[in-house]
Amino acid sequence: MIADTPQPWLATCPRALPPILAKELEALGATDLREQQAGVSFVGTRAVMYRACLWSRTATRVLMPVGDGPASDADALYETLCGLPWPELLQEGRSVAVTFHGTNSEIRNTRFGAQRSKDAIVDVYRAAxxxxxxxxxxxxxxxxxxxxHRDRIDVALDMVGESLHRRGYRRASGDAPLKENLAAALLLRADWPRLASxxxxxxxxxxxxxxxxxxxxxxxxxxxPALGxxxxGFMAWSGHDDEQWRAIQSEARGRAERGLAQGLPEIRGYDADPKVIRRAEENISAAGLAKWVRVSVKALGEVRKPTHIALPKGLLITNPPYGERIGRKDSLPQLYRHLGELLNREFNGWQAAILAGDREHGRSLGLRSHRQYQLFNGRLPVTLLLIDLEGNRLTDEHAGAREREAPAVAEEKANLVLSPGAEMFANRVRKNQRKLASWLKRSGNECYRLYDADIPEYAVAIDRYGEYLHVAEYKAPAQISEEAAAQRLADIRLSLPEATGTTADKIVFKQRERQRGKSQYQVRGDAGEMLSVREGNAKLLVNLHDYLDTGLFLDHRPLRLRIAAEAKGLRFLNLYCYTGSATVHAALAGARETVSVDLSxxxxxxxxQNLAHNGLAETRNHLQRADVMQWLREGDDLFDLILLDPPSxxxxRKVPGSFDVQRDHGGLLNLAMTRLAPSGVLYFSNNRRKFRLDTDVSERFAVKDITKRTLDPDFQRQPVPHQCWEFRHEAP
Incomplete structure (x- = not known):
């Protein structure tokens, strides 16, 4: 056996991982450890080096320093390399390559540096x-x-060869894959070895x-990790001892066999994309771990803690998309918020480790992390959040505000004096609330229309969104002066908190402001604040401040719930999809695939954002930016369920001409019906008050007017807010 004396080595790793790598090396017998920016130098025997190559989960390479010297120019570089004893370092008959890093004022190209270095090594052999x-x-x-580095070089032999992060099991990967050694570092930071034991x-x-x-x-x-x-590289090093290496390999095989024989804990993974799961299954099979590691297709919103065996504790670890390479950046806060809700609801008592793209994403989780580590995934800075889910409740920034508001409401009520008109308005609102009470209790709806210009002089629509009221002013009748309209709006502002029990800070007014010139009505706002509300099984995001509309047409609630009831296993197409609330309902109900088309x-x-807020992946829910009529003309895919809800x-400016639903609906319906499967159903709706369906369209297809069945009690008033038809190729 060749003598095995301690000598210097250098193990490299990704930035921010040297502290973890140093602990690994120390456990393997290394001494004199010194952390560097992207590695750890250490002293150890050849056996320690072998074990580092075989066992380190975070190292990228293990290098053996062989010399250093001046390299101010090409000649100095050549002379330094010629001074090293290459025949004593390399086994005869082996092949080599030179990897050159760095430049200076004279050596400006790494390829030139590598070529000059290679020439020096070859010339040493020829001279001997x-x-x-x-x-x-x-x-x-x-x-x-x-x-x-500047005017000097360090020279080393790479004991590894192919990077250690390549374990050999990865047959395929998705977008922005996590390198294996970074994945191992996350698990080590999360204390997985102890939890697994x-x-x-x-x-x-x-x-x-x-x-x-x-x-x-x-x-x-x-x-x-390198057992397979x-x-x-060390096999071509002259100091390699094959007998010693095989003994270390044999020991590692024995440990792995005993580990698998004892059985592994429950290890499960989920992803919404079937293609991704197929790739994962290929990797698991290549690693020889199919018996222990199981994966299946599930959207984030469907994930549950394993319950078939007693699991007192566990670790949920994941690497969500960051947006730089994959995912929609504007959807990520909702994805993280949904992930936080999942952790809080399903995994109480567990530990969580989340690799977040930035601190803002971490805050979107709404959970307290007891430790944070700054890391790098490639060149991307990321943050590992460690979260103890035992008693860790979602932060509620409104809870304290609600507690503070209660006394204020009581004081307002005690001092409130309403005008006769304001009292009349308040009585009507209270009456409407009582009228809807039993229906609301049965349905559980938290978003509904409370008032819709029931008293013509008080021309507003009032919608409730959870704890908030949204008040949209209609254009006042011509005979009403601006002063009178302003006074009635002031009456509404004064009486509405008392009539509904909603504090003034939770009442949002969309006041239409008259402008000089044309009678225009504009809504100003760019706060971007989203409120999450629930409808059926869906959580939907609304914006009460920035737009004239909130992002959720409440009158279409029954139609959306109808689609949810019918969508399981079907392909759903949402044309003029708006903010996609119907798509969310269909996807949550188990639609095989959804496609949503809009020009905006x-x-x-x-x-x-709505998809991410519900833990739904865009891999099965496709978003198409296109003019609907052009998109319908250019494709031939068939859908089992279609929602067609065009604007009036x-x-x-994005498309030539204009669209008028009365004028153009015949051609639009004919196009849409070409994309409907033979036994499918299309729902056509619009809110044009005097709309009339073309006779030739109603004669060409099997058509039912289902308007009354798509109106809940809060919208059963005249005139109806929309009309709706069911279209089929043939009557069922």
């Missing part, structure tokens, strides 16, 4: 009348690493290619 090593740029037996479960609700799950399984099984690798980037972004009038 020896056969030089073969040069192989593609697959060398050993890499020689030359690092230039105690039988804790491991769950990744957005598992992608299953990297976190496989690294977690290898840790739990006490399996060396057949070649290392703003509405599609809003839909993306549209005149967009």
């Amino acid at each position: 009348s020896l056969t030089p090593p073969k040069i192989s740029l593609e697959n060398p037996d050993l890499q020689i690493v030359v690092r230039l 105690e039988g804790a479960a491991l769950v990744d609700p957005m598992c992608g290619s299953a990297t976190l799950l496989l690294e977690g399984a290898q840790i739990a099984a006490d399996q060396a 690798r057949s070649s290392f 980037n703003s509405y599609l972004a809003w839909l993306g 009038f549209s005149n967009s």
Whole structure:
């Protein structure tokens, strides 16, 4: 056996991981450890180096320093490399390649630096009348690493070969894959080795290619990450001792066999995309862990804590999209908010480790993290959040405000004096609330219309959105002066808190402001504040401040719930999708696929946020920015369920001409029906008050007027807010 004496080594790793790598190396027998920006230098025997290559979960490479010296120019570089004893370092007949890093004022190109270095090494052999090593740029037996810093170089042999982060099990990966050594570092930071030894479960609700799950399984099984690798750079090093290496390999195999024989804890992963899950299954099979690591297709909103066996504790770990490479950045706060709600609801008592793209995403979780680590995924800065879910409740920034508001409401009521008109308005609002009470109790609706210009002089529409009221002013009748209209709006502002029990700060007024010139009505606002409300099984985002409309047409509630009841297993098409509330309902109900078409980037972004808010992936819920009629003409895919809810009038600069629903609905319906499957159903709705359906359309298809069945009690008033028809190719 070749003598094995301690010597210096350098293990490299991604930035921010040296503290973890240093602990690994110390456990493997290394001494004199010194952390650097992207690595750890240490002293150890050849056996320690072998174990570092085999067992380190966070290292990228292990280098053996062989010399250093001046390299102010090409000649100095050449002389320094010629002074190193290459025949004593390299096994005869092996192939090598030079990897060169860095430049200076004289050596301006790394390819030139590598070529000059290679020339020096070859010339050393020729000067000694020896056969030089073969040069192989593609697959060398050993890499020689030359690092230039200012006017000096450090030279080392790469003991590894292919980067250690490549475990060999990854057959396929999705967008922005997490490198294996970073995945292992996340698990080590989250204390997974201890949790696994105690039988804790491991769950990744957005598992992608299953990297976190496989690294977690290898840790739990006490399996060396490089155990499946057949070649290392040190095998071409003259100091390699094959007998010693095989003994260390054999020990590692024995530990892995015993680890698997003892069984692994529950390890599960989920992803909404079937293609991603298929890739994950390929990787799991390649790793030989299909018996222990299981993955399945589930949207984030469908993930539940495993309950088939007793699981007192567990670790939920995941790497959500950050937006820089994948995902819609404007949807990410809702995705993280939904993830936080899932953790709080389903995984109480567990630990969580979330790799967030930035601190703002972490805040969107709404959960307190007891520790944060700044890391890098490639070049992207990321933050690992460690969260103890035992008693960790979602933050509620409004709770304190509600407590403070109660005395204020009582004081307002005690001092309130209403005019006769304001009292009349308040009585009507209270009457409407009593009239809707039994229906609201049965339905559980938290968003509904409370008042709609019931008293013509008080021309507003009042909608409730959870704890908030949204008041939209109508144009006053011509005989009403601006002063009288302003006074009645003031009456509404004064009486509404008392009539509804809603504090003034939770009442949003959309006042239409008359402007000089044309009688225009504009709404101003750019706060971007979104309020989450519930409708059926869906959580929908509304904006009460910035737009004339809130993002949710309340009169279409019954139609959306009808679509939810019918969508399971079907392909759903939402034309003029607006903010996509019907799409969310269909997807949550189990639609096989949804496609939503709209010309507005703003509405599609809003839909993306709604999907993320419900834990639904865009991989099965496709967003198409296009003119609807052009999109219908250009495709031929068939859908089982279609919602067609066009605007009354549209005149967009993005498409030529204009759209008028009365004038153009015949051609639009004919196009839409070409995309309806033979046994499918299309729902056509619009809110044009005097709309009349063309006779030739109603004769060409099987058509039913279902308007009355799409109006809940809060909208059963005249005139009706919309008309709705059911279209089929043939009557059922």
